[in-house]
Amino acid sequence: MNQRMLLASVEYAKPTTLEDAVRLLSAHDGARALAGGQTLTNVMKARAAAPDVLVDLNGLEELRTIARTGDGGLELGSMVTLSELIRSSEVAEARPILGEVASQIADVQVRNRGTIGGNICSNDPTNHLPPLVAALGAMMTIRGGDGERTVTADEFFLGVYMTAVGPGELLTKITIPAAAGTGDGFASVTIGIDGTCICNAAATVQDGQARIALGCVAAVPLVLTSTAEDAAVRQAVSGAELDPPSDVHASADYRRHLAEIVAVRAVQEAAA
């Protein structure tokens, strides 16, 4: 029998309740949550991760919901796919930037499987959604054996590929506050249209004040505040003394330059 394989041997479970998912993640040291699989499957092929047990979250219907909160914000289940974000009328009404940015991620097939929770939990510095949720002031709810806790983006993003979601825990929902200000913006320079970001920035503007989150320049989204004028935004970014990585796509100097450009563009969009 032809047994062509790419993945190392792994155990698999598909729980249908959150309790069972958390129990499975806690019970096995080498357990990993499998969300959309658009990163994890590839990482497993490359042997960059070798989980002993995959806990498939695709059976957890309660993580697939999109709801408006009482104050007009959004409560997004972590297993909402990027395509569902793009199509959601609730998202389009409350914070349309989420759908607009989701539609720039990779391609149709990846967006059909990839999830909002997976995108922020992987916390690849080039991902789109970590800076966006940081700029929007999102709160992340994490479920573990001892119950639930809710953290800010600042507390959530800990390092490259690292978040506050610990062993035996699970990101269950992302709560986005209602739009209070003028608007939201996002800008990026990518490798090809909708490709990997070389540098990106998300911004919100309220009463002439901008809150900016820069991606691709540090291990975690870097949040800055300034007034919304172009010159002030540039000064805020240059004053942050960024130490971004150099790679084949951009030197550190060029990324520093791009950070100013994308920050100004994101703030301009938010203020428009």
Added chain:
Amino acid sequence: MIEPVRGQRISVEINGERHERDVEARRLLVHFIRDDLDLTGTHVGCDTGNCGACTVIVDGIAVKSCMMLAVQADGAKVETVEGLAPNGELHPLQQAFSSFHALQCGYCTPGMLMSAKHLLDHNPEPTDGEIKRAIQGNICRCTGYVNIVEAIAAAAKGEVK
């Protein structure tokens, strides 16, 4: 209570026909389709989720079958390129690809066709821009994109002989 398993019996409906097999948890959907079921129309191009040659439609949505486990398709309805012409009569998209010379080597074609079918299933009258974005996840190394876009547009308009 569910306990992790190294493999399980799965039941998948592919192009209207139900298949039951024992598969290891690590088996990718594309290898299940190609090697277990001998439906070799679905291609493996890159194995890294970039090229889209392995695109199939699972429960109505286009996915790259090299980035999904076979066990995850348990209970699902899958459409592959073989399902486009069940009785040997070409699907309008296939006829359009032929008429517009939308392929050279043909390696990317099954994935292109499934992405195009997914587009037209959800958006029967796409603009050229929408067509280009719909095949963004499918790479053609013969670089025949112009003819591919024209073929999909013609199929959408019913202008294929």
